[in-house]
Amino acid sequence: MTAIHVPEVKVAAIQLQPVLGDVNTNLLMCEKLADEAAAKGAKWIILPEFFTTGMGFDERIASTALPLAGKASTLLITLAKRHHAFVGGSFLCRDSDGHVRNAFLLASPEGVILGRHDKDLPTMWENCYYVGGEDDGIIHTPDMTVGSALCWEFMRSQTAHRVREKVDMIIGGSCWWSVPSWYPKSLTSKWETENAKTALESVRSFATLVGSPVVHASHCGPIECPLPWMPLRYRGYYEAGAMIVDQEGSVLAIRNRHDGPGVVVATVEPGRHQPKRDIPDQYWLYKRGQLPAFSWMFQRLHGKRWYAKHMAGEKSG
Known part of the structure; x- marks a missing residue:
């Protein structure tokens, strides 16, 4: 293919330490971090997945879904106009059909929502709070075309197929939690090492596909909540990893979980380049590990029932 190049641009990814289910506090922290990114010259500012709430199995989250024209989109528009930048992020959005979706919105410097991407499949206990989407995740701006991907969408070959060689930049974020430190700790520690590696590698290598x-963008900090259909509590942390990667898969800027909340900024050259790697002929691009694989199936079954009882048809928060 012939490479399509777009003038280089300074971009920023936000790393948020959320207060679980506290929309107003999270919005204030997002605003502060976005202002910091703009002060560093960023003209693209990306907030993490679930930037209004964080994510865990916590009943408080059930009341936090916002309407499309609510506090979350208002913040994106306000920041975009204030800093003459493109600003995007995802949140639990209550649509007019009564269903909630994990919606990524992108606002333009003119204060217009240019496009939306709904995450295709909820992950684990996320099934309690929203249903999946079916769009291609491609958003057109005056200067380039971007593709959106959220968390475990970076793990699936279908995501790579829908944006491969069709977009000039990938924007999105994650809310990826750790493997809890259960007994035997020698085993769960090994699983967590693999989990943390996958969280970063799935994003880095996506550029090469x-x-x-x-x-x-990402979250960081501790998280504690009940576990679906189990007497145990989950105690862990968000894996973090706000990062900016070029089309070759080289990490230009990164913030790990020990760095805490903050901003990473780098200059990238958007464009459509020949991918370095072929997309594997398999559903999952990377191994999920035994506990995440089990949780994917078990919590999906629980979540769909919980959503039907607690979320479907409710009014927005």
């Missing part, structure tokens, strides 16, 4: 740079 699609041929475009990636701007990936």
